[in-house]
Amino acid sequence: MKKSLFTLISASAISLAGAVSAQDVTLQFWDNQQTESGLSQFQQEAIDRFMAENPDIAVEVTTIPYPEYQQRLLTAVQGGNAPDIATLDQIWVAAFAEAGAVADLTDKASASGLSRDQFFGGAWDSAVVDGALHGVPFNVDVWQFSFYNADLFTAAGVDPASISTFEGLRAAAEALTGDGQFGVGLFGHRGEDTVVVVNSFIFSNGGAVLAEDGSCALNAAPAVEAMAYLQDLAKFAPDGILNASSGTMRELFLNGSLAIEFWPALEQPTLQASDINWGFVNGTAPQGKTPVGTFGGWNLAIFESSEHQDAAWRFIEFMVREDVNGDVVDLIPANKTAAEAFLAENRQGPEEIMTHLSNANPRPLSPRYLEVADIQMTLYQDVFSGADVQAAADEACSSIDALN
Amino acid sequence: MTAKDRWIIWLFLGPSLFLLGLFLYWPLVGTVIDSFYDTSFISPEPRFAGLAVYERVFAGRHFGDVFWNSISWTLGVVILQNILGFFAATLLNQGLPLQGLTRALVLMPFVLPGVVTGLLWRFMYDPQLGLINSLMILFGVVDDSAAWLADPDTAMAAVIFVAVWKGFPFSMLIYLAALQNVDRSQLEAATLDGAGAWRRLIDVTLPAIRDVVLVNIVLTLILTFNYFDIVWVMTRGGPQHATHIFPTQIYETGFGQFRFGEAATYGVVSIMVLAVLVALYVIVQLGANRRRRTA
Numbered sequence: 001m002k003k004s005l006f007t008l009i010s011a012s013a014i015s016l017a018g019a020v021s022a023q024d025v026t027l028q029f030w031d032n033q034q035t036e037s038g039l040s041q042f043q044q045e046a047i048d049r050f051m052a053e054n055p056d057i058a059v060e061v062t063t064i065p066y067p068e069y070q071q072r073l074l075t076a077v078q079g080g081n082a083p084d085i086a087t088l089d090q091i092w093v094a095a096f097a098e099a100g101a102v103a104d105l106t107d108k109a110s111a112s113g114l115s116r117d118q119f120f121g122g123a124w125d126s127a128v129v130d131g132a133l134h135g136v137p138f139n140v141d142v143w144q145f146s147f148y149n150a151d152l153f154t155a156a157g158v159d160p161a162s163i164s165t166f167e168g169l170r171a172a173a174e175a176l177t178g179d180g181q182f183g184v185g186l187f188g189h190r191g192e193d194t195v196v197v198v199n200s201f202i203f204s205n206g207g208a209v210l211a212e213d214g215s216c217a218l219n220a221a222p223a224v225e226a227m228a229y230l231q232d233l234a235k236f237a238p239d240g241i242l243n244a245s246s247g248t249m250r251e252l253f254l255n256g257s258l259a260i261e262f263w264p265a266l267e268q269p270t271l272q273a274s275d276i277n278w279g280f281v282n283g284t285a286p287q288g289k290t291p292v293g294t295f296g297g298w299n300l301a302i303f304e305s306s307e308h309q310d311a312a313w314r315f316i317e318f319m320v321r322e323d324v325n326g327d328v329v330d331l332i333p334a335n336k337t338a339a340e341a342f343l344a345e346n347r348q349g350p351e352e353i354m355t356h357l358s359n360a361n362p363r364p365l366s367p368r369y370l371e372v373a374d375i376q377m378t379l380y381q382d383v384f385s386g387a388d389v390q391a392a393a394d395e396a397c398s399s400i401d402a403l404n
Numbered sequence: 405m406t407a408k409d410r411w412i413i414w415l416f417l418g419p420s421l422f423l424l425g426l427f428l429y430w431p432l433v434g435t436v437i438d439s440f441y442d443t444s445f446i447s448p449e450p451r452f453a454g455l456a457v458y459e460r461v462f463a464g465r466h467f468g469d470v471f472w473n474s475i476s477w478t479l480g481v482v483i484l485q486n487i488l489g490f491f492a493a494t495l496l497n498q499g500l501p502l503q504g505l506t507r508a509l510v511l512m513p514f515v516l517p518g519v520v521t522g523l524l525w526r527f528m529y530d531p532q533l534g535l536i537n538s539l540m541i542l543f544g545v546v547d548d549s550a551a552w553l554a555d556p557d558t559a560m561a562a563v564i565f566v567a568v569w570k571g572f573p574f575s576m577l578i579y580l581a582a583l584q585n586v587d588r589s590q591l592e593a594a595t596l597d598g599a600g601a602w603r604r605l606i607d608v609t610l611p612a613i614r615d616v617v618l619v620n621i622v623l624t625l626i627l628t629f630n631y632f633d634i635v636w637v638m639t640r641g642g643p644q645h646a647t648h649i650f651p652t653q654i655y656e657t658g659f660g661q662f663r664f665g666e667a668a669t670y671g672v673v674s675i676m677v678l679a680v681l682v683a684l685y686v687i688v689q690l691g692a693n694r695r696r697r698t699a
Contacts, residue, residue: 071659074445095445095662190642239531240551242643243559252532370661378465381644385556399465 025311026058028083030076032069032298046328050318057311077101077303084306085315087138087298090126090362091192091369097129098367102301106133108313114320122295123334126362135299136316137334138325141264142293142360143196145353146284150277152176152259163260164281164291166205166229173236176259183236185249185261188384190377193246196294196363197262198380201226203292203361204285209376210364214404216397218379219390227380228389241384264296265343265353266331272348280349282356293360297331332357368403375399432675438668445662453665461669466645466653470670473560474629474649474677480564481571481628486621488568489575494605496576497583514573522637525566529553529638553639556646563647567634571627575620582616583609615692622685629678650674 031043047059062083064072070092076082077099088096096102109115116124119137127135146169148160156175162168173183188194199209207222217223234241238252250267252258254274261267271278283291300319302312318324325338332353333339339357343350366372379396383389439457441450461467496507513521528535529552537549552562586609594604610617632651635641641648641656648656650670658667 074662099445188643190640239549240554242556243551243554243639248530255533257532371663374656374661378644381642385644 024056025308026060027085027308027312027315028062029059029315030062030064030069030073030083030086032066032087033063043328046319046324049324050315053318054311054314057308057314059315077305080305082303082305084308084312085300085302088135088301090123090295090297090299091373093127093135093299093301094129094365094367094369096301097132097134101304102134103304103306103309104132104134105136105302105313105316109133109136112313112317114317119320119334119336120295120339120357120360122357122360122362123297123299126295126297126365127299127301129365129367135301136320138298138300138320139329139331140295140297140334140339140357141266141331142295142353142356143193143200143264144262144283144293145265145267145280145356146260146282147253147263147267147271147278147280148260149253149256149258150279152181152256156259160279161281164284166284166286169260169284170229170233170236173233173260177236180257182238182252182258183260184233185246185253185258186230186234186237186241186384187244187246187249187262188234188241188381189243189245189248190381191245192373194380195373195376196296197246198227198230198376198383199294199361199363200283200292201230203294204283204289205229206289208361209372210366210400214366216400218376218400219393219397224389224393227383227393231383231386231389234384242381264331265347268347280352282352282359290359291356293356295360295362297334299334371403372400435668435671435675438664439672441665441668443664450665457665457669461666461673466648469645470648470650470653471673473645473647476560477564477567477631477635477647477649478625478629480560481567481631482621482624484564484568485571485624485628486575486617488572489577489620490579490617492572492576493579493583496580510576511573513570514577516570518570518631518633519637521566521570522634525569525634526553526638529562554643556644559639559643559646563635563638566638567628567631570634571624575624578616578620579613582613586612615688615695618688619685619692622681622688626678626681626685629674629681650677 029047043061047061051058070089073082073086073088077096082101088102093102114136120140123137123140127133127137146163148163150160153160153172153176156172158172158175159168163172169184175183177183187197202209202218202223205222205226207220207226208217209223211217211220218227238244238249238258240248246261246263249258249261250263250270253261254270254276256276283293285291300316302309302316306312319328320335322335322337322341325333325335326342329342332347333342336354340350340354343353347353363369364372375396379392382392438450440452440454442453442457443450492510496503496510500506516524527533529537531537531549531551531554534549536552537546540546541549550558552558590608590612591604594608599607629649630651631649632655635647635649636652636655639647641652650673654667654670654674657663657670
């Protein structure tokens with residue numbers, strides 16, 4: 001009896017020790033919640049799968065609403081309580097890297113065989129700071145696709161394909177404006193959606209926000225031309241452009257009074273659920289040029305303070321795997337193979353979307369991005385208010401260059 | 405007062421003073437200290453910059469906008485809110501029928517959260533879908549819809565209007581309480597002497613409630629200068645900085661761009677303005693107390 005009791009206690013102790021060692025690393029993973037898509041259930045299933053494949057690692061997920069996510073991360077980093085892994089908006093990566101908050105993943109990626117060609121190039125580039133990889137692309141989307149109301153186009157006798165050029169978009173917007181109807185859903189409030197849409201017109205015209213040496217390029221001819229084009233196009237947009245957002249334009253598009261709205265591909269589920277007869281084209285560029293969009297999306301980063309760098313890397317490898325990535329994102333998987341499958345299943349025009357994603361540029365990879373974007377917002381509001389574009393761009397550039 | 409009494413006074417005051425010091429005055433001192441440092445997310449270690457941060461903020465493109473916007477916002481709201489509040493209180497003091505219901509209805513804007521008020525009015529001002537433009541076009545006030553919040557010339561007035569709509573019941577309540585305490589016999593005597601409504605207001609009512617008016621004005625000055633949510637929800641300080649006031653600028657600089665040193669500098673300027681207003685409040689209160697003692 002004594003022996004069997006001893007055996008029982010020993011077995012329990014061994015199994016308890018085994019249970020402890022089975023999950024002797026617990027990773028803290030923070031993610032933001034942008035939509036109410038029910039994603040968390042799929043994400044939890046994937047994490048369960050990861051833990052089954054990696055019994056020595058447990059993962060605790062904290063989901064934080066988008067509006068407070070950046071502040072919570074910042075507070076955690078400054079307070080020394082950063083998670084092991086978090087999703088970082090592409091535009092934050094440079095600042096987090098500059099602050100020394102996130103780890104250099106170059107060697108780990110190289111050892112694992114993760115490389116740029118497995119991901120959308122612009123998304124991969126958004127994680128590279130001073131030549132070092134500080135994150136792995138997790139999900140992406142691109143601003144902007146031009147979604148059009150096919151019935152309004154038919155009634156006006158306008159070919160939807162024509163809006164893929166600067167000239168065609170202007171002509172279509174003019175033809176589609178009148179009698180309480182608006183041709184094009186331009187918006188110019190102080191928000192990041194304003195920045196990315198104007199950027200895409202600048203990129204498509206061959207311009208840039210920052211030159212390769214980091215100096216401001218907004219007052220160079222391609223950018224100024226693109227902004228002047230948008231200033232002219234604004235007369236076919238709904239009134240109130242300076243306080244209007246992409247959300248405002250969505251309301252008008254859905255009630256049938258707006259012919260063209262600018263959104264990323266994530267707009268498709270909303271349109272699919274509506275009564276609008278819609279279609280889309282990939283952005284807009286001058287005749288003979290390819291539309292270049294502006295990337296949005298999130299990267300997975302490991303915090304420098306994490307004591308479980310290797311386990312965290314295994315988790316990242318798992319999350320961007322082609323058979324997993326599509327299950328755990330609410331935008332488009334950053335892994336190109338996963339993206340193809342995801343788009344084929346969930347979006348109209350998957351090939352067009354893949355093309356536009358492959359042509360997109362990231363926003364400026366500056367550790368002062370938030371300040372650069374703030375200056376851009378002021379500039380774009382000046383442009384939409386009818387200011388002299390070159391003078392406004394010169395002033396913006398002097399402010400941006402003064403940041404360095 | 406005995407020594408024991410003094411000990412008891414300090415015993416009761418002590419915890420409150422300690423908490424005030426910890427949660428109000430220490431952060432205030434911290435803000436002043438931060439304003440001399442360059443601190444941002446990419447430079448988390450504060451670097452002493454002395455007055456350079458102030459120079460940068462004062463020379464910046466937006467400081468003048470924020471300063472003058474704050475002045476026009478505060479004066480606009482306070483003046484209109486107090487006039488409307490006094491007018492409403494005078495009406496409600498006339499013993500009209502359904503007075504209880506009327507008071508409850510008038511109080512409604514005041515009890516709405518600022519964020520809800522901002523969202524509601526933002527939608528009402530919408531150039532395409534908003535009720536205001538529809539009504540104005542219907543009644544022939546304007547021919548075409550106006551973008552009230554998107555035009556730098558009208559945005560501040562539009563936001564002030566909403567703040568007055570939300571805030572006037574607060575002033576009204578205070579004025580109503582004061583009006584109900586005006587000596588009826590003095591009003592009746594003035595009426596018997598042939599004074600009309602206007603003379604009674606100027607010569608009897610206003611002198612009787614003078615202290616309340618002053619306190620109300622100074623209090624609304626302080627509350628309005630500190631206001632944040634309606635402006636942020638309706639315009640985020642735009643268009644083109646036309647509605648940026650100190651609280652919205654501090655929030656955007658600190659929590660939007662993580663330039664904590666500059667945000668603290670805006671905060672210090674804001675504290676200095678508030679200190680003047682608080683001093684004004686204290687002077688008004690002391691004057692009122694003195695008059696009460698000599699009355």
